[in-house]
Each structure stands twice: as C-alpha cells, then as structure tokens.
Amino acid sequence: MIRQLTVLPAPDSPDAVLGTVLPAVRACLEGAAPLAVLPAGPPAAAAREVLAPDEPLEDGADLVVVTSGSTGGPRGVLLPAAALRASATATLDRLGGPGAWLLALPVSAIAGLQVLVRSVLGGTAPTVLAPGEDLAAAVARMSAGRRYTALVPTQLRRYLEREPAALRAFDAVLVGGAATDPGLLARAREAGVAVVTTYGTTETAGGCVYDGVPLDGVRVRADDEGIAIAGPVLALGYRRDPESTAAAFAGGEFRTRDAGSVGPDGRLTVAGRLDDVVVTGGVNVAPQAVEGALREHPAVADAVVFGRPDDEWGQRVVAAVVPAPGAAPDLAALRPWVAERLGGPSAPRELHLIGSVPTLHTGKPDRRGVAAALGGGVR
Known part of the structure; x- marks a missing residue:
C-alpha cells in the first residue's frame, strides 16, 4: 500500500x-x-x-x-x-x-x-x-x-x-x-x-x-x-x-x-561539530568553547563564534557578541579573557557587536547566518 x-x-x-x-x-x-x-x-x-x-x-x-x-x-x-x-x-x-x-x-x-x-x-x-x-x-x-x-x-x-x-x-x-x-x-x-x-x-x-x-x-x-x-x-x-x-x-x-x-x-x-572546528595556526579551536568563555565575560550577554580564511593563520577566530546592557566589549578586553581560559589560539582576532544571536527553527544558533550577515561565510 x-x-x-x-x-x-x-x-x-x-x-x-x-x-x-x-x-x-x-x-x-x-x-x-x-x-x-x-x-x-x-x-x-x-x-x-x-x-x-x-x-x-x-x-x-x-x-x-x-x-x-x-x-x-x-x-x-x-x-x-x-x-x-x-x-x-x-x-x-x-x-x-x-x-x-x-x-x-x-x-x-x-x-x-x-x-x-x-x-x-x-x-x-x-x-x-x-x-x-x-x-x-x-x-x-x-x-x-x-x-x-x-x-x-x-x-x-x-x-x-x-x-x-x-x-x-x-x-x-x-x-x-x-x-x-x-x-x-x-x-x-x-x-x-x-x-x-x-x-x-x-x-x-x-x-x-x-x-x-x-x-x-x-x-x-x-x-x-x-x-x-x-x-x-x-x-x-x-x-x-x-x-x-x-x-x-x-x-x-x-x-x-x-x-x-x-x-x-x-x-x-x-x-562540538567536526564541521565547525576552526583550524588556526595548526590548532583546532571549538567555537562552542569560545562562545562559552565569552558569555562568562561581564560585558557579554551572548556570543556566536566561527572561522574565516586568514593569510597568516589559515583561519582566524571571529566572534560576534551581544553586549551586556550598558557595556561596550572590545577585542582588547576579550582576547586575554579567552586566552586565559582556553589558550591563545582560541582568542578571537576579529570582533563584531550584534543586537541578538539569530537561531534556526530548532533553537540552535544560526552560525552561518551570522557569518553571512557580517559579510562572508563560515570558514
């Protein structure tokens, strides 16, 4: 039938x-x-x-x-x-x-x-x-x-x-x-x-x-x-x-x-996803771990992390963060914060401030959508 x-x-x-x-x-x-x-x-x-x-x-x-x-x-x-x-x-x-x-x-x-x-x-x-x-x-x-x-x-x-x-x-x-x-x-x-x-x-x-x-x-x-x-x-x-x-x-x-x-x-x-790993300077970086470290910073309300091609490092770690109310996070503050917790290669080399982290219909962060909106694709 x-x-x-x-x-x-x-x-x-x-x-x-x-x-x-x-x-x-x-x-x-x-x-x-x-x-x-x-x-x-x-x-x-x-x-x-x-x-x-x-x-x-x-x-x-x-x-x-x-x-x-x-x-x-x-x-x-x-x-x-x-x-x-x-x-x-x-x-x-x-x-x-x-x-x-x-x-x-x-x-x-x-x-x-x-x-x-x-x-x-x-x-x-x-x-x-x-x-x-x-x-x-x-x-x-x-x-x-x-x-x-x-x-x-x-x-x-x-x-x-x-x-x-x-x-x-x-x-x-x-x-x-x-x-x-x-x-x-x-x-x-x-x-x-x-x-x-x-x-x-x-x-x-x-x-x-x-x-x-x-x-x-x-x-x-x-x-x-x-x-x-x-x-x-x-x-x-x-x-x-x-x-x-x-x-x-x-x-x-x-x-x-x-x-x-x-x-x-x-x-x-x-x-984390094998597909999402960022290889920077020969080191594998898990975006989820970096996101977790960033969310613990008092100036960050939410974050999404991905990789982009980099002439020197192969890929660079890119962070898009939602500022906490009244805060203005910058790379000078966030890089050492992440490096102290996860090591230097995990520290973002590019930062964008966004209003919110968009999600897919399942509730997962739309990492690729954020990357595209910021002028380029993931990896």
Whole structure:
C-alpha cells in the first residue's frame, strides 16, 4: 500500500498544538497516519520541498522531521514509531516515571515533538507555553505531580535570570539542541534547578545521552571520524536521499559528525561539530568553547563564534557578541579573557557587536547566518 505523508502547518497557538498536532502525533505513534510538521516562517517553503508530500513515503516511516540545515541544506529524517517510543520510554524511565510536560519548543523540531510523544506514552496532558507567557504562569496551569520540560540553552539562560523559582518547579529540565556552557549549568544547579543535559540528533529521535550517560538500549562510541550511535532510537534514513542515508547510516550505527570521546566509565563528552572546528595556526579551536568563555565575560550577554580564511593563520577566530546592557566589549578586553581560559589560539582576532544571536527553527544558533550577515561565510 502506498502511504502518503500528512503535512501540518506550524501551529499558531497552544490550541492548535493540542487540537491538531497532538492528535496527529497519537495517530503517528499507532502507525495510522505518517506525519510531518512545517516550521514557522520562511523555512516552511524549503521544508515542504524536502518533504515532497505528493511523493510516496518510504516504507516504515511514521514521522518525518526536517532538520534545521545548520551544517548544510535541510533534510527530511525518516523516523519509525518504534524509534519514537523507544526514545520516550527510555527517557521516562531515566527521569523517574511519567509526569506532566510543558512544551516550550517548536513542534517542527524533534525536541518539541518528543514532549508530545512522552505525554502520550505517559498518559499525561501537555501544557503549551503561549507566546510571551511567563514561565511561572505556564507552570501554574500544569497538573500536580512530577513536572518536566525541555529547553534550549538560550531559554535556560533567560529563565534563570528572570524566573529561577519557576525553573525550580520542575523535577527535570532537559537542556539540549546546542552546547550548554559549563558556567550556565553550574549557575542553574547552584540555583536549585534540576538540569539534565541531553545529547542527540533528529536522526536519534532526539536526545539519547543524558548527562553523558546513554539511555537504556543506546550504544555510543567515538573515534577520529566522530561520534557513532546505535540502538532502537535510530531513524531509517533521509527522505528521498539514498546517498546521504548510506553515508550516515551503516553497520547499524548513525555517524553524527560530532567530535567527542567516551571515558572509561562509558560517559560521553561532546567537543562540538567536526564541521565547525576552526583550524588556526595548526590548532583546532571549538567555537562552542569560545562562545562559552565569552558569555562568562561581564560585558557579554551572548556570543556566536566561527572561522574565516586568514593569510597568516589559515583561519582566524571571529566572534560576534551581544553586549551586556550598558557595556561596550572590545577585542582588547576579550582576547586575554579567552586566552586565559582556553589558550591563545582560541582568542578571537576579529570582533563584531550584534543586537541578538539569530537561531534556526530548532533553537540552535544560526552560525552561518551570522557569518553571512557580517559579510562572508563560515570558514
């Protein structure tokens, strides 16, 4: 039987999430109606092209999620219901059982969709954070008992500054989608927030490594070619892209293209994207680490870092920073600050001041978009 994909527009309200997307997720988990949800705004057109809803769907796929395209063009990731169930069940087991979930992420991304999947499998009703709503007001609408949410680091940083008491109301705050600064994690935990760092990709049905420890059934290894993940959470491949599928999925593993290492205790440490590493003067510099160091400077509110060609160094480290209120950071202050923490090669050699760090629809910083807006591409 030929299966066609149901493509839903980005929901524009909590009612649309609960009335349209949530029932569609239930049907998807039952294998009754393959589903995809478009991102909001301009990315929707590119996503629809990738999804090709008029073309027959690949066998076994129940959910197709379009990646943000942070390391190239967007792709449609083919996920079977079994992978979604395996991921959600292992997550609930790791966190201590079912609970009420607050949805604070877009449902076009796997992290947002998994909040709905966990709610369905846990038999609880999700609460949807409304645009502009205070976190405390949303928490007040949640049912009693265990409470969970999932955020990206930018949200954690914002709520920690504005509403730390609301964050403390959760039994677990999953943070993923992008690297989380160690300083931010430390501040959150010191404030009594039950932060759980998550690592995973759309191709692994979302986060599958919590606080460095793989979920039950998930196997992780790392080598010079990056981190490889195996287990029941894996996607089938990419929509209408057999070449990319064959390159990324082989031998029962998914190759993430992230750099990392696995310690003797089996704990995974992620160093960042292999594609994002800046090689300056023969030294590999991880942009995420530099961003974390910059955000700790009192004159910096946020930062994004990338590399550009340099005649002397091969590449130079470029930083675009959002100044803290009333501050005017400059290279003379930021270079020694970073060098002291990460070494001289990591110190930025070019600085731009920006109003905010744009993000992709998944919540990841749009590193390539920032570089293009500042008059050149990454690397």
